[in-house]
Amino acid sequence: MTRVLLAEDDPAISEPLARALRREGYDVEVRADGREALESARSDAPDLVVLDLGLPTMDGLEVCRRLRGEGHTVPVIVLTARADEVDTVVGLDAGADDYVTKPFRLAELLARARALLRRGIPDAPASGQADIRVDTESRRVFLHDEEIQLTAKEYELIRVLARHQGKVVSREQLMRDVWETAWYGSTKTLDMHISVLRKKLGDDAMQPRYITTIRGVGFRFDPAGE
The missing domain is CATH 3.40.50.2300 (Response regulator)
Known part of the structure; x- marks a missing residue:
């Protein structure tokens, strides 16, 4: 929170x-x-x-x-x-x-x-400490120093997750911060965007390195993939 x-x-x-x-x-x-x-x-x-x-x-x-x-x-x-x-x-x-x-x-x-x-979201740690770097000034995301092409919503998702890296971000907060709406129903749109974002990061939902699903709550992001 x-x-x-x-x-x-x-x-x-x-x-x-x-x-x-x-x-x-x-x-x-x-x-x-x-x-x-x-x-x-x-x-x-x-x-x-x-x-x-x-x-x-x-x-x-x-x-x-x-x-x-x-x-x-x-x-x-x-x-x-x-x-x-x-x-x-x-x-x-x-x-x-x-x-x-x-x-x-x-x-x-x-x-x-x-x-x-x-x-006011700080960049993720430098590439020597992390696989993923979020550059909020240029709105660009890098995986192993290679830029990933993201849509506006995908960028906003990883930006919010990066701000709270290592902490669980609820589905409700992601809907509010990314889609700017109070959302209490289905989050299929969010799940779809998370799925696409994982693929672009080379992440595996079954054995996640970067974006972990916390069942019934939300998601946790780790830019170092630990």
Whole structure:
């Protein structure tokens, strides 16, 4: 499950926002203190941080600066009540990926969160460590340094799986992230795309190396084929 760290000290904002994120299917951890948020980001490896600037003990800008200074690449959306352009520049210079001014519409923030989660997928390990490499900048996938020709949906599938490599990704999450729909019925379309993707990777559904089916749940991806 995609993990979101929400750092906001105002319950009037954090509580409805956390509920909305959970309805989207995210696992949400809420922190109302800057130092606690920093420690959670360090130890829990969230997939996205939603970070208020006006946190007690340590403000959001400092939290963001420290994360980036330590090499953390997690996408960060900054929340602030200040709409001044200078504040926006300062927030982005600190390493934030996006900037939302209060008051904001929940639908807008959720859309930005989905966009960052789709975009912020790290490449798989280099070819010396893995058989498969996903290059998110060029939207290309390589098997043993040879490019594989994929359709748009096949690329999106492997991109989402690669983001969560080594972890189980549910069928529902794949349908939501790749087809952008809440899906609770048949997943034959997903199964068909997984089957074709496996063939292009030279994978075997009976003895999988790269994409393993977790019966009744979803799929797990291992770019090293271990």
